[in-house]
Every structure is written in C-alpha cells, then in structure tokens.
Amino acid sequence: MSNLIIEMHQIEKSYLSKDILSIDYLTVYENEKIGIIGPNGAGKSTLLKLITQELKPDSGQVNTNTTFAYYEQIAEDLQVNYDQIDPLYLSQLQIPSHSVSDFSGGQQSRLRLAAFLSNYHPAILLDEPTTHLDKDGVEFLVNQLKYYYGTLLVVSHNRYFLDEVVTTIWEVKEGKVRVYPGNYSDYQAQKEQERIEQEQAFENFTREKTRLEQAAKQKHQKAEKLATITAKQKGKSIKPDRLSSSKQKDSVQKAAHKSAKAIQKRAEQLESVAKPLSEISIQFPKSKVLEIHNPYPIMGEEVTIKKGDHLLLDKANFQFELGKRIGIIGPNGSGKSSLLQHILNGGEGIILSNKIVFATYQQMSYQLKDDLPVIDFLKDDSYMEEGVIRSILNKLGFDQTVVTHKIISDLSGGEATRLVLAKLFTKASNVLILDEPTNFIDIPTIEALESLMKSYQGTIIFTSHDQYFMDNMAHQQWEISNQQLNRIF
Template sequence: MSEIEIYNLKKEIAGHILFEIKEILVEKGARIGLVGPNGQGKSSLLKILIGQDNDYQGKCQINSKFAYLPQLKPVSTMSGGQQTLSELQKSFESNAPILILDEPSTNLDQYWRQWLIDQLKVYSGTLIMASHDRTLLNQTVYQIWELDQGKLTTYHGNYTDYKKEKDQAIAKQAQDYEAYQEKRKQLTREIHNRQEKAKHFKKRKASVSVSDYKVNNFAGGYDGQEKAMAKRAKSLQKRLDKLEEVAAPSQETQYLFKSVGALDPKSKTLLNLEPGEVMIQKRKLFDFNTFKLKMGQKIALTGQNQAGKTTFLRGIVKQIYQGYYSPDLKIGYFAQNLRNLNKVQSVLANVSEHSLQDIYLIKQVLASLGFVDHKLNQESGSLSGGEQVRLSLARILLGDYNLLLLDEPTNFLDIRTLEAVEDFIKTYPGALLMVSHDDAFLQSTCQLELKIKDGHLLWPQYQNKYKDTLSKKIALLEFCLQNLVMDSQANLDEIKALKNKIDELKHKEFE
C-alpha cells in the first residue's frame, strides 16, 4: 500500500479551480520537494494531505502517522527562527514515518539551516516539503512536484535536475516555435504565389492577340488553369489552417537601466565609515574596523540571528556612524516589516512616482514580481500582505537611489520570483548591501561576503585566520573533554559545561 494516495483531486476557491490532480501515489521513503509560484495552492495541497482541509472533490488518503510543520506566523514571545526551530525539533522527535513541511527553513540562520539539512539527510521516512530554498531542495529531495497553472507535474531528481529539465524544455520549445514560424511563412508564400498565378491567367499577355485570347478563354484553357491554381491555393490554405500551433517560449528578461538621478553620481565612493561599534540599548553587538562602499559593489552581510545585521543597516540609513557619506548618496532601505506604500494609489503609481526609469522597465520589474497588466491599476490597499511586501520591494529597487540596503528580501518569495530578483540585482548599476540566509541567492548576486563572528565584522581576508584560530581552540577543548570523561573523579556538571562550550564554538565556526 502506498503511503499517500490521490485520485481525481480538484480544489476550488470561490468557484475558481485552484488545481486538479488526476492521480499521485507516494511510496514509502519518497523525498519530494513541492515548488511553484505563490498563490498556486502549495499550502492548500499540504493541508488536504493532512486532513486539515476537507473542502475538495476526489480522494486523498494518507496511510501512516505524520508530523506537519505549517508556515509559521511569529508570536510575541519568540522570534521567527526560534519558533520554527522549536516546531522542527518536535517534528523530528515524533519519529513520524511521514514528514510534511511547509517552508521549514524560513527565518533560520545559516547554522540552523545546515542543522535542518543534516536532520533531513538522516531521516529515513517519507518527506514532502514545500520550499523556495534551493540549497535545501538540492541536498534533501530526489523528486520535484511543480504546482503551476492548476496542474501538478512531477520531475525526477533535485532542484538543479528539475531546473535543467525545464531549461531543456524551453530550448526545445524555442526550436519547435522557430520551425513552426518558418513553416507558416513558407505556406503563406506558396498560397500567395498560387493566388497571383491564378489572377495572371485572367489577364491577356501583350504577345497574345485579342482574338486568340478570346478563343482560348472560350475554350476553357485559361479558366482551367486559373481554377487549378486556385484549387492548389485552397489546399495549401487548409494545410496552414491545420498546422498545429506552437506557443512562443518564455523570453529571458533583460533589465536596461538609465544612468539618471542618483545612478549618475559625481563621486564613486558612496560611504567610508571609520572604525566603530554597533550598539543596541548600550549593549555592543559587534565592532568594525572600516567599512567602504563604492558604486557597483554588491556585498552580503551574514551572521547568526540577533548578531546585529539589521541594527547595522538601520544605523547606515540614519548615518549615525562616523565617517564619509557622499553628498550624492541616496539610500533605499527594504525590510519585511516596513511598508512604504500609498494605500490609495495604484500599484503602478506607487512605483512610477518615485522612479526615474522608463515605464517599460518599471512594468518589466512589476511583472517579474507578479504584478501583470490587470494588476497595475489595482489599489495598493486591496493587495494581500505578501503582495504588499513585493510591491514595497519593487518601489525600493526602482526608486531614485544608488545604495540599496535589503534586509531579507527573499522571505516568502517563490523561486520564480526570487530568480527574477536575482537577475535584476545582477544588472543593477548602484551599490548594494544585503542580509539574507539564502546561500544560493547571495552567491548568485554578491561579489563578497562580510561575516559577523564573535562580536567582530570580518572582511574575507580575515575570515580564514579567524576560523583557524577557532578550530585550534575547539581542538584543545575537545582534548580537555576527553581527559575529563576518562577521569573517574571528574564533576558531571563540569563535563556538561565544557561540552556546551565546544558546541557553542562549533556554531560560531560554521557561521
């Protein structure tokens, strides 16, 4: 018996078909990643699987015990990362034969994301996981379910395999489309030629006398030839009409910026901070030696949760650190909980009023973030929470700024939208400082990574030296721990304290 059985499943919302699935059987030990654009029903499908949503047609049966992690809303007593981690630990401790996870890596820092990957690698049960985390999908699943435009399509392999197959399909479609267009042109030309020849037989040539033309025409010579050509043209037209249409492939978006306003500064150095400290309520979070940003630089800022990344970005916005700030500097700051929208304005007006870029580029970016033509005139106040976050991001990306400070811009973006944002950032001519826990996103968009470790902001040239020092310290403590364990007179509390210290340092070593 299969672990999960789905037959003729149809889910509707307000009379609209969200998705239909003819048949899916999930066998024991399957490891499935569920992907697709936002709003296509990924969370709805997971809720149907666990019996939380019974408003559907068809059959959906789960034949084993399961643990379920929903998309979590932060509570006041815990951070988003702490809440996610707590629920994940409960799921693993349940030893359920089926794990169903909805965006499990959201709000986890790099250390705990790696912990999640390690836990899933050793988990022997059946896994179904909705995620936009490409690193997580690549390392933990070997089948992809894509839910898009009401259909569920299955692919073998991890996310990279799925993406490769999709890209090959797009390339094949481009070839088929080109062949289809060429065939249409060929048939259209032949039809036109036959029609012209048919008309030609009705006209008297200058070399043919009037009397001979009348005799031949009366005898049906010209008329027969005209009808033959017309018949051939009609036959070709039928072939053209029956030609199976091939849809045009999706085109790779090219973002073309104008060097106007803030993107055309007189000074290439936007800021150059003197050595300083990042503080919150008189408590030091970390220190930095110097910090310099030039036009075109794209820098990732990483570190564990609550290390001070967001505080540092806010300090740059307020210019509270000592140093040089270019008179041309214009900062665009994005944070998940920060809304900068005029609720009564349309989607398009919210962005275009604050941008000096061409309307074509503005519409391109909005479309890539899910705001297609019929959404452009919608009032911003009527958008969902997720849509307002994306619109706020578009407003910052396209605003008259030359330094973008982006704090977790990828949270809750589907992979397609995330990759569109990647493409945008790669071509953005200004400077960028970004906080994100998405390794694949940072590697694709940023030139270098600054790490907050043990209360210090480390540039790349210092990170290996710090890691070597930390590794030596861990090795020494592990040697001491071994000696303590072998000592029959050792205090148990002392052993626990030393082990906790080693675990804490290993956490820092990984960051």
C-alpha cells in the same frame, strides 16, 4: 518496488469560485523526498492539507496508506514540553532556556523544529521549515533530513535546502502539478531544456507556416495571372484550336485556386505552438545627479554598536566598494540589521559619500493603503519613464491589467510585497540597503529580484540567510563574528 502511500486521482479543489488545484493523477511512494515549489497562492499549502485530509477535495479521491506528521508554516500558539525534546537538539540549535514569550522568530523556529524532530515519524509534511532560520539552523535541518529514513514532502522557497535534501520536485503552477526527477538544480536544467525545445518548436512552426502561406500566395498569384490571360482571350474572336487552349487554361486556373486553398488550409491546420516567454532585460536609466566617484562610498572606522548591554560590534573597520553587491552574513542576533541601520543613520564611525541617496527594503503594509492604481503609485516619485517602470512590474509578475487598473489597497499580501520591491528599484537611489529581502517571497520573485539587483547600477548592501541567494548575488561577503566584521571573500 516501494509501497504506494499516496494516490491522488481526478482532484478538483476551488475556493470562492476560483480553481486552486486540478490534478489528474499523482502518486507518492515510500521513502520519496519531494520538494514542492511554485508561486505564492498557487496551492502548495492546499495540496499538503488535502494529503493530511484537513481539507476535502470538491471532487476526486485522496488515498493514503500512512499518517503524516505535519509541520505547519506558522504556529498560532507555541506550546512545547522541554522534557520531550532531545537535549542534543537543544544544544545544537543553541535554544535558550528563558521564557518562550521572549524568543525571536528564529529562536521560535528552532524550538519548533527541535520538538518536531525529537520524535520519529515514518512520513512527514513540512511547510516552509526554513522560515526565520539562519545559516546554521538551515544546515542543521539539512543534515537531519538528508539522512532521514522515511517519506518527506516539503514546501520550500530555499533553493539550497531543496538541492541538498529532495530527490523529486513537484511544480505547482496554474492549478496543475508537474513532476520533475532530481533536486532543484536538476529541475532548473530540465526547465531550461523545455524552454530550448519550446523555442525550437516555435521556430519550426513559424517557418513551416510561413512556407505554406508563401506557397499558397504564389498559387493564388498564378491563378490570377491565368484568369487575366483567359479573360483577354475570351474577349477576342478565337479559332477553335485556341478556344480549346483557353478552356485548358481555365482548368489550370481552377486547379491553381484549388491547390492554393488546400495549402492555405494546411497552414491553418498546423498545430499551434506558443512562443516561449523571453527574459526581460531591464536597462536602468543613468542619472548624472546620482553618480558617485568615490571608490569607497561607505566606510567604517572603529565602529562600535551595542543593543542594550549586548556588544554587537567592537571597533570594527571596513570599506564597501562602489558598485559592488556586498553580502553581510552572521547568525541570528549577531548584529546584521543593527549594522545596516547604523549605516543608514550615519552613526558614529560611519563615513559616507555626500552624494549617497539610499533606498531601503522594508515590508511596511501601512504604506500600501492609498487608492492609487499600481502604475500611478510607482510613477509618483520616480525619475524613470513609464515604459521602464512597466518592465520592472512585468519582471515581478504583474500583468498589465493589474498595473493599470488595480488599486494598491486591494493587492494581496504577495502582490504588496512585490510592489514594495518594485518601489525600491523605481525610486532615485545609488545605494540599496536590503535586510533579508528573500523572507516570505516565492522562488519566481526571488529570481526576479536577483535579475533586478544585477541590472542595478549602484551599490547594494544586503543580508540574507538564503545561502543560494547569497552565493549567487554577492560580489563580496562580510561576516559578523566575535564582534568584528571581516571580509571572507
């Protein structure tokens, strides 16, 4: 039996009068590998900080028998000593030797990971370690952690990473932590089974309640019929033997009423079963104005792109097919974002259908400072009916109170990001350009984005280092390698 190294008992934690976590009992044993998932703001990072004792619970106890090394999501001031980093990691992660102040976000993440992993820790906590990492960086981290001998707790929205590394999932939702054995795919299968069982339980509950209510109704009708017959008999001159029969009918009537009430009470005392949430299917309205008939609305002929003196693409040729989801992959700095911008600008070598209407995904906070309610902000320049807009917002996790009454300048960071996604799909367009849309959004929002992308009737060109997302969404994948853009499937 492995040693117990974390025991959390009767934990309560709130912030500004809002309950964040309420945990009855939770344990971690030596050498467990646990993935922590849940919506943004659910309390995942708070949970890690309770374990490190950086935060104290309002009530309850957190007992630990080891010290955890903690890799935080954001480093305020990146200070590392190259002499203390394993040279093999520097090489494998292709970390440049120039000043850290000039590093991109991906290079900073690689450097932090190399420094963190260069020293062995028997127990580690990682908060979103794949942020800014490209496919090769994620693969490096997967290989390091897959064979890591020690206890691991990791917060992540990267489903491929969770599938490859962890053996237990903690779902943090509505202040509670639920434990599921297995990796992320196992978790999904268990959640689907829960949904099926919930659906069956709801059907059984509804069927039994309907049966009892119908039986009670029939008993009441029988009693009312007897009451009518008895009332007629009482109004007549009745012989003694018929009077006895009338009294018997009175007794039968009372018994029927009593039986009806008993059945009704049974119906009311049935343990209520909530109806499972059903998947909302979005049907985007068709617009004749947005129709494109060109089978290849975006083409490139000998496209050359430079960034400063650095050659990104050298006379690349490509054709992007109408109505397909086109995924573009490649290492950090290979030119993916530059290619998307070159297409948007109709740069040299780009041939665009004259009917293209672009919509692009950009997290631009300054666009969200209006004092408009959420629904009015989206209706402002949309061609869609309000019902469709509300369905899109519901899909992205907005409740109707927020949709109708909350102004956009008061939205949280996570809500603002989801609103930008909603705006993307409610604007009139026939080509979407998405540059790393899964960065900084949680798994429920990623899955909602996937659903919207599948419902969208136009062409989508997107980049992502999230391999799970890329494999799930791309009809075609194109890779930038050696200054060329080649279709790999």
